Amino acid sequence: MDKDRIYGSAKEFTGKAEGAVGDATGDAETQASGRAREAAGAAQDLYGQAKDAARGAADTAVNYAKDAYQHRGETIRSGQQAMTRSVQDNPLGALLIAGGIGFALALLLTRQPRRPPPRWRYFS
Template sequence: MVDTDRIVGGAKELGGKIQGAAGDFVGSNRDSAEGRLREAQGRAQDAYGQAKDTARNVADEAGDRAQDAYGQAKDAYGQARSKIRDVADNVTDYAADAYDRRGDYLRDGREAVSSRVEENPLVALLIAGAVGYGLALLLHGRR
């Protein structure tokens, strides 16, 4: 959108040129000087309008970029939130599965320990004694 100062400034500049040229043509120094002054005022007003247009365009561009950045951040947030939910669902499923299979794991472990103890009862007794001694040290400490 073109600023009105640019239009008015352009019109003043043109009017000033015409007045200055007419003053030069008829030999009127006063009209010539007023025309040059009006022409300069018109240029200044046009420059002011251009500066306002530029500032408006820069502000619009900054707003557009900020809006784009906000949209990208919002999308990234949504993606991160979705991934976190997926991971939480997977962890929950894994924990539920482990909880459901706890009896199987306990039974398998008990059978494995039983078979090792039956195969090597002396080693199992030494390990149990070492674990008991370690627990006694932890509970009572050295004095």
């Protein structure tokens, strides 16, 4: 739990209490101050929740990366086996896909021929 969540919840509670005191005494300034403090506390609490969520997502991504690194050989072997089964099941589709990839690479790797610079004609 993030410290912003704790501080935000405390500010929100304090703001609610201050607003209740303002309501009881009829003091508009205390009511407004309490509502403002309550809103600031809620915002800080939401900020802390967002930081916790981001930290959790980063930790999950790191754990997935570590797991993939540790089991990289098994992952590559299973991928190769899956590709082999796919090619054996549909050889024509695999051939068309490989041809399409080759054609796309050829288009990307060839350059347009260089044009000679334009000739300037001088009229006198």
